[in-house]
Amino acid sequence: MFGCSMVRGATRRQTVAILLTLCACSSSTADDISMPRYEVGSLPPPSSANEMLPEVSVKGPIVRFSEIMYHSPSEDPHDEFIEIANYGDEAVNLQHWCISGISHCISEATNLDPGSFYVLNQSEFDGNLSNSGERLTLTDPLDRVVDVVEYADSDPWPPQADGGGASLHRMMTMRRGVGAWAAGRPTPGEFFVSELEQPERELAISEVHYHSVDDDPKKAFVEVVNVGLEPLNLNGWCITGTSFCWDNSRTLQPGSAEATVGLLGWGDLSRSGERLRVVDPSGAVHDTVAYLDSGNWPALADGHGASLHRRNLEVSGEEPGNWVAGVPSPGVPNDDSEMPLIPIFKEVRYTESPGSSEPITITGLAGDFVSVRLVYVVDFGTEIEAEASINDGLVTASIPPQEEGSLVRFRLIGKSSEGVEGTWPIVGDGMQYGGTVVQSPPSAATGLPILRLFMPDEIWAEAKDDRDLDGDEGYQVVVSLGGTVFDNAKMRIKGNQARYNKKKKWKIMLPYGYETDGGGLFRNSVDQFDLLPAATDKSFSREALVADLQALSGGFSQEVFPMRVERNNDFLGLFMYGESLDQEWRDLMGFSSEVYVWKAELVSKLKPKDLLFSDSKFGRHYERITKDWIDDGDVLLRNLISTLSSLSDNEVVSWAYKNVDVPQVVESLATMRIVQHSEWQHKNYFIAFDPADAKWRLVPMDFDLTFGRFYQSPCNSKCDEIKAFPYLEYPKENRLAEIFLTNEPFRSMVDRRTRELSEIFLADGYLEQRLEELLSDMKEDATEDRMLWGAYGNWQTMEMAQDLIVRDYLVPKRRMYLGAQSVLPDAQPSEVTVRIGQLSYGTDGRVISAEIENGLDLAVDISNLFLEELNAVVPPGVVVPAKSEVLLLFERRPTTKDDGFAVFVMTED
Incomplete structure (x- = not known):
């Protein structure tokens, strides 16, 4: 049937009423439920089973899960099965026995004799076995738990069973957990004999x-x-x-x-x-x-x-x-293709952050090791050998107590029964040692997270002045963060002009193969990050405030927050953790793996004169960040610049609708207006083209010169002057940004979004309260930092610098954007109405697009609006122009000329 419903959704402060017409489709149900069919095989006699499981004394029926095929190599769920075996010496009737996890009960009388199997195929139970892991519980008619298995597709469970052609086989009847199971060829209804070798193949x-x-x-x-x-x-x-x-x-x-x-x-x-x-x-x-x-x-x-x-x-x-x-050697087979396996230490655990009177205990599973030893290093000393032993498959080693603040690193070394050496960490790993740091009393009162770096003085003396490294180059350093030690990490100075500041900006790179979420500090796991020094910001607040606004708006954002950084237990400075804008960040922001990204340097405004540059000079102005192996002369970006310079004002709007991520650029312009990013007209931005939807994007970066700070002669980035500008036309010297600042309806979109964000972010008291929070968090560390590193220009405490932000930037900016003389539109009414019009459906019945129509005489900001009936959230930056419409697309794809203002929308999981 058809019906209409009124839906309300909040875009943080305003309410937008949506009139929505949807079709409620009835769902079909299946009338036929086929009864389960089973295969019954035979186990070997109980005596043979006892030989395999000597710890078992068989008395009465012993029913257990015996085999699980949860991920077939064919990827066809119908090839999955569960096998149950009777390892006892008495028969049992399985009627009314149940398996939870697949919600199946045996309804018919089914006699399971000693030494027999019961095989349940996937086609005979609802759902399917999870490929990532599942908890299965076997219960008898009295609802008593008889057996439980909780398998997984990750270590320490055997990976061969995860779509590799093997199934899980029960090897120890009276035990539970991963140790009771092994991988082997599927044998439903048959006894399994363990084998490592591959079946005959070509x-x-x-x-x-x-x-x-x-x-x-x-x-x-x-x-x-x-x-x-x-x-x-x-x-x-x-x-x-x-x-x-x-x-x-x-x-x-x-x-x-x-x-x-x-x-x-x-x-x-x-x-x-x-x-x-x-x-x-x-x-x-x-x-x-x-x-x-x-x-x-x-x-x-x-x-x-x-x-x-x-x-x-x-x-x-x-x-x-x-x-x-x-070394890669395509087409050249190995000289020896029958070498024994390298033994692997598994589930290595050790004492983290021990006290100075506490030994460091290391344990792990021995695998095929027959001998093992442990070596350790304290701080930057020489290796010392410690006692280690193997007992019943468990490796145990111990390091004597060490002094407070000591860095202790260690490595396990063992040999297999075939004489092959294996280590933990493994050879070819990014780390040479595991490690921990012995607890020590805090050197200062701080409530900030602490990043500890360990580097010998002679290496530091070189690293702190080396301005010539780039990319993944760096000096070896040990990183301790969130209770985890990362050996063999790297760090280097980064930036352009920042390389010449007394207090440097640093890039931290974790060892190959490792990521961290900082013990829960970071919003996602990263393998590298930046330490932002606030060398040009005596308030230590600007980059954090920009991150706050980006998070509030919901658009592209960089995570930033303060950290206390120490080297060899001595204070190195108050830094901001800066999320690296790398591949992991692009993944998080929704870019595809095929995206082309350039970073603007020097003076780079996407102007026609840039086309006269040689390839090398063009590359200095527009540094290729992704796909730099393609030697194409940056033809995509050159074509963009050429197109931007050739289109008339009438043509450019239609071109932008089709070729630019309009909401993203609107969002970037609006947020950067509010924080007054003073450099992204000509540098400090990414220009990106994503083939997944054939859209261009303009992404600002580097936020130290914001909130009234700007570059000027003769003091450059180290001037004390703070000034608020109307900033409504900036950065129109950038040709792509100019489209949105000088053409309707784009200008009205940017103005509307600027006003709605300002109503929150520039509201009385909002930023003042946030500045107080930052001061409370950082005051002591900021004072220590200034004593160590000094500052540019006039002497100021952190609190004094924050007061200047309020007096010289925030107060006048409020008047410009929210006051009676503001040239921005009035605040959007608390309730406005737009209409969801025509819906289009795919062959599977899903909504693939929806039109939102605005019949009002004002542009309406519907950023972050949740559309309940469509189970989707409107992206930030979506402003429906007056008397216009926007097409929401639920499949990411290049838009056609007829699509007009089209926006890709993710449905909620």
């Missing part, structure tokens, strides 16, 4: 190069080797997990290798981990590999010059101990 993966050192995806490859006895025609063979298949006759001799260099598609090999299968023309799986870029996998293969090389082609390709990092 083609195996021998090398994987998933991330080249220059990020060029065309250099990625998978190498396969003919492990059969006869020549093999590769035509029709495929490597699933990629889009690649051999589509012509190519004969591979026994023992020979073939690599897919230059043949894989963009993104075929994930840089964070992938499951690859070699499939013959009939669809049979001959080999499976499931690699990762972290954990027990060599991180040096993740963009640091190495590829993954397989040690033994006869052993599972999903075992991390079967792979090492080495």
Whole structure:
């Protein structure tokens, strides 16, 4: 039936009423429920089972989960199954027994004799087994729990069972947990004999190069080797997990290798981990590999010059101990393809932040180790060997108590029964040692999070003055944050003019293969971050305030907050944690992996004169951040500049609707107006083009010269003057920004969004309260910082500098934007009405687009509005012009000319 409903949604302060007409579609239900069908097999006699499980004394029926196929290599859920076995010496009737997790009960009388199996196929129960993990509980008719298994697709559970062709097999009847299970070939209804070797096959993966050192995806490859006895025609063979298949006759001799260099598609090999299968023309799986870029996998293969090389082609390709990092050698098989696996320490635990009287205890699972030793280093001393032992598969080692504040790093070293050495951290890992820091009394009263850096004085003396490093170059440093120590991290000076300040701006890079959320401090896990020095901000507040506004608005944002930084337990300074605007940040902001990004430097305004630059000079003005392996002369950006200079005012609006992310640019202009970013007209911005929706975006960055601070001669960025400007036309010298500041309806959009954000952010008392909070958090550390580093210009305390922000910037800015003489539109009424008009649907019945119509004589800001019936949130920066409409798209795609003002909208999960 059809009906109308009135929906209200808040855009933080205002209410927008939406008149919405939707179709309520009835859902169909299935009348036929097929009864379960079971397969029954036989276990070996109880005596054989007892040989496998000597700890079990079999009395009466013993019913257990015995096998679970939760992720079939075919990806077809119908190939999944659960097997139950009776390990006892008496039969049992399974009628009214239940398995929770799949919500299935056995309704028919089903006798399970001693030594027999009961196999439940996926097609015979509702839902399916989760590929990521599941808790299954077996209960008898009296609702008593008989068995429980909670499997997972991650370590320490065997990865071969996660789509690698293996299933989970119960190896220890009376035990629960991961130690009771092993991976092996599926044997529903049959007894399982443990085996590590692969089944007979013809083609195996021998090398994987998933991330080249220059990020060029065309250099990625998978190498396969003919492990059969006869020549093999590769035509029709495929490597699933990629889009690649051999589509012509190519004969591979026994023992020979073939690599897919230059043949894989963009993104075929994930840089964070992938499951690859070699499939013959009939669809049979001959080999499976499931690699990762972290954990027990060599991180040096993740963009640091190495590829993954397989040690033994006869052993599972999903075992991390079967792979090492080495120089890429496509098409050249290894000299020895039957090397034993490298033993792996698992579940290593150690005492974190011990007291000075407390020993540091290290434990772990021994795996195939028969001997083990531990070496440790205190601060920057030499290695010391400590006692370590193996007892019943558990490694235990201990380090004597150390002095307060000591950095203690350690490494486990062991040998397997085959004489192969393994370590923790593993060889090829980014870290050489694990570690911890011994507790010490705080050196100062601070409520800030503390970042501890450890670097020898002689290295620091060089690092603090080296202004010439770039990219991933840096000096070795040990980082301690959130209770975790990262050995073999790097740090370097960064910035342009900031490199010459007394107090430097730093880039911190974690060791290869590691990320941190700072012990819960960061909004997401990162592998690098910046330390912003506030060298040009005596209030220590500006960058944090910009981050506050970005978070409030809901648009692109950089996380910033204060940290106390120490080196070798001595105060280094009060810094701001600055989220790196890198690939992880772009992922978080919703950019696709194919995005082109340039960073504007020097004086770069997207003007026609820039087209006269040589490629090298153009690159200095517009630094290529992504896809720099493509030698295309920056043709995309050059074409943009050419287009911007050739369009008339009438043409440019239509062009922008189709080719620019209008809400994003509106949001950036509005937020930067309010904070008065004084440099992003000509530098300190990203210009980005994302092929996923064929849209250009303008993203501001570097926020120290905001809130009245600006660059001027002769003191440059170190002037004491603070001044508020109307700023309504800035940065129109930037050609892309100019479109939105000089053409309707874009100007009215920017003005409306500026006014609505100002109503919150510039409201009386709002920023004053926030400044008080920042002062309370940082006052003591700020005073210590100024004593150590000094400051530019006139002497000021942090509080004095904050007072100047209020007096010289905030008060006059309020008058300009919110006062009686404001040239911005009046505040949006507390309740306005726009209409959701025509909806279009896909073949599956989902809404794929919706029109929002504004029949009013004023532009209406509907940023962040939740559309309940569509289960979607309108992006920030969406302002519907007066007497206009906007098309909401629920599938990200390039827009057509007829789409007009079209916006991609994410539905809520």
